[in-house]
Amino acid sequence: MSFEGDGTRVVHAGLPEPVPGQPFLPGPVFAAPYHLDPVEGPGTNGYGRPDNPTRRALEGAIGELEGGAVLAFASGQAAITALLLSTLRSGDTVALPSDGYFTVRAFAEGTQRDLGVKTVQVPTAGPYPSFEGVRLVLLETPANPGLDVCDIRTVAAAAHAAGALVAVDNTTSTPLGQRPLELGADLVVASGTKALTGHSDVLLGYLATNDEELLAKVTVWRAQTGAVPGAFDAWLAHRSLATLDLRLARQSENAVVLAEFLAGRDDVREVRFPGLAGDPSYEIAQAQMRRIPGIISFDLGSAERVARFLAASELVFAATSFGGLHTTADRRAQWGDDTAPGFVRLSCGIEDAPDLVRDLTAALDAA
Ligand SMILES: Cc1ncc(COP(=O)(O)O)c(C=O)c1O
Numbered sequence: 001m002s003f004e005g006d007g008t009r010v011v012h013a014g015l016p017e018p019v020p021g022q023p024f025l026p027g028p029v030f031a032a033p034y035h036l037d038p039v040e041g042p043g044t045n046g047y048g049r050p051d052n053p054t055r056r057a058l059e060g061a062i063g064e065l066e067g068g069a070v071l072a073f074a075s076g077q078a079a080i081t082a083l084l085l086s087t088l089r090s091g092d093t094v095a096l097p098s099d100g101y102f103t104v105r106a107f108a109e110g111t112q113r114d115l116g117v118k119t120v121q122v123p124t125a126g127p128y129p130s131f132e133g134v135r136l137v138l139l140e141t142p143a144n145p146g147l148d149v150c151d152i153r154t155v156a157a158a159a160h161a162a163g164a165l166v167a168v169d170n171t172t173s174t175p176l177g178q179r180p181l182e183l184g185a186d187l188v189v190a191s192g193t194k195a196l197t198g199h200s201d202v203l204l205g206y207l208a209t210n211d212e213e214l215l216a217k218v219t220v221w222r223a224q225t226g227a228v229p230g231a232f233d234a235w236l237a238h239r240s241l242a243t244l245d246l247r248l249a250r251q252s253e254n255a256v257v258l259a260e261f262l263a264g265r266d267d268v269r270e271v272r273f274p275g276l277a278g279d280p281s282y283e284i285a286q287a288q289m290r291r292i293p294g295i296i297s298f299d300l301g302s303a304e305r306v307a308r309f310l311a312a313s314e315l316v317f318a319a320t321s322f323g324g325l326h327t328t329a330d331r332r333a334q335w336g337d338d339t340a341p342g343f344v345r346l347s348c349g350i351e352d353a354p355d356l357v358r359d360l361t362a363a364l365d366a367a
Pocket of ligand 1: 080140169171203204205
């Protein structure tokens with residue numbers, strides 16, 4: 001039988017068949033070398049860099065959710081740079097979001113430029129240029145931190161018509177929010193550090209694809225460059241995945257309440273949340289996404305006011321990253337994002353909405 005509910009799918013994702021006396025989710029396998037068959041040599045598990053059963057179980061789980069074969073990486077950046085470095089060659093051009101995760105642009109404008117790869121930057125909301133001569137189009141939707149959304153199907157069709165590959169950074173959405181491979185993307189890359197694992201205790205990345213040639217290429221890339229997650233992190237991630245549906249549901253519920261609350265205050269400007277009717281991303285997000293992640297952005301006018309807000313709040317942790325259990329807020333300009341000094345990305349946690357509203361009210365009043 002196949003079960004469609006998100007809660008059911010994440011709870012059972014990647015688990016082995018039940019065996020009496022064995023755990024539901026086997027514990028982490030810590031091994032660098034494994035015993036080899038003295039005659040046959042390497043089998044399924046020869047050495048820990050290419051082979052680890054705990055990592056394979058996690059990859060199976062994420063693969064069920066994304067709808068493709070998955071390779072796990074030590075971080076989102078390790079997955080994204082694996083994609084860029086294994087598909088692009090000197091003379092190629094890559095199209096990247098101008099408003100996406102800034103470290104990807106920094107890598108493209110540094111290491112990749114030095115290797116002879118050209119970059120064109122495109123805003124997520126468009127307009128999209130002709131993709132003639134472009135080898136790879138990387139989309140990030142919703143884009144972090146501005147939360148613009150693009151129509152994956154339409155952009156992928158245009159990119160494919162020009163002969164380009166299409167990859168989507170699915171970090172913010174998670175595979176429960178959208179499945180880019182079904183929308184026409186050739187590859188998915190993501191940071192599992194955020195909502196996918198959601199407990200602010202693991203760095204993880206992954207790449208997913210149904211293209212066997214690309215999969216083989218990146219598998220060799222990962223085995224040779226070695227950016228693999230350790231067994232304990234892979235196991236923690238798999239364990240955390242089981243609650244993804246519940247965590248996302250509460251985060252999104254809280255985000256609806258907080259976005260409406262923030263939009264109703266006259267001392268908070270530019271509130272963005274793709275789940276808020278009237279938001280520039282609302283229509284496409286409703287049409288394309290299965291659920292809206294619990295991330296909101298807004299502008300408090302100055303760095304000083306953000307500092308006063310964060311100091312006054314009892315529940316909102318000042319922290320970067322997003323998608324975790326705890327509500328956090330990050331003034332993005334302090335990291336080098338091209339955002340206004342008072343621009344804040346708020347990641348809604350799984351606390352109770354009335355408590356968050358009370359805390360935010362007091363903190364904004366004090367700020
Ligand atoms: C959209 C997006 N992609 C990729 C990354 C990189 O992930 P990691 O920090 O796991 O390397 C981030 C990190 O913030 C991100 O927000």
